Amino acid sequence: xxxxxxxxxxxAEFTFARCKDSCPRLGMCCDDAQCEMALAVLERYSxxxxxxxxSIYLEALEISRNVDMVGASRTARFLxxxxxxxxxxxxxxFCTFHQCDIYAVAQFKxxxxxxxxxxxxxxxxxxxxxxxxxxxxxxxxxxxNEEE
Ligand code: SF4
Ligand code: SF4
Numbered sequence: 001x002x003x004x005x006x007x008x009x010x011x012a013e014f015t016f017a018r019c020k021d022s023c024p025r026l027g028m029c030c031d032d033a034q035c036e037m038a039l040a041v042l043e044r045y046s047x048x049x050x051x052x053x054x055s056i057y058l059e060a061l062e063i064s065r066n067v068d069m070v071g072a073s074r075t076a077r078f079l080x081x082x083x084x085x086x087x088x089x090x091x092x093x094f095c096t097f098h099q100c101d102i103y104a105v106a107q108f109k110x111x112x113x114x115x116x117x118x119x120x121x122x123x124x125x126x127x128x129x130x131x132x133x134x135x136x137x138x139x140x141x142x143x144x145n146e147e148e
Contacts, residue, residue, distance in 0.1 A: 005090045007130050011127045015098075
């Protein structure tokens, strides 16, 4: 697993610990529009995907096409019954970064994982910055090539 994948997974697991403590309905933040956004980002950077990620992406694309074709009404096309996403955290960064406390007041509203509010918030932003940088590094060459 690359650093990018490892850190994105770590961030998703960290925020999920807060979700488990506080959420009235886990996964209620997921919706089709965000699933589509994740797909659009993957399409944009598809040439940077590893072989494994590419096969996950193609599978997700197929799910998406089938949902569109049958016009099925779903709250989120990639959410499984057990409330996990078919896309791993590094393949849907907008979702991985999301946690209700952070989006409401830019910090956690309670401590968790043995951390105070300040410690947990600081940990979140440091991890998020790291993931952001690793993503930027991954796509830098692609963007440079397109500018030439
Ligand atoms: S976490 Fe997965 S299921 Fe939820 S909105 Fe994001 S891509 Fe969709
Ligand atoms: S991000 Fe918010 S809505 Fe989504 S699972 Fe966590 S607490 Fe619940």
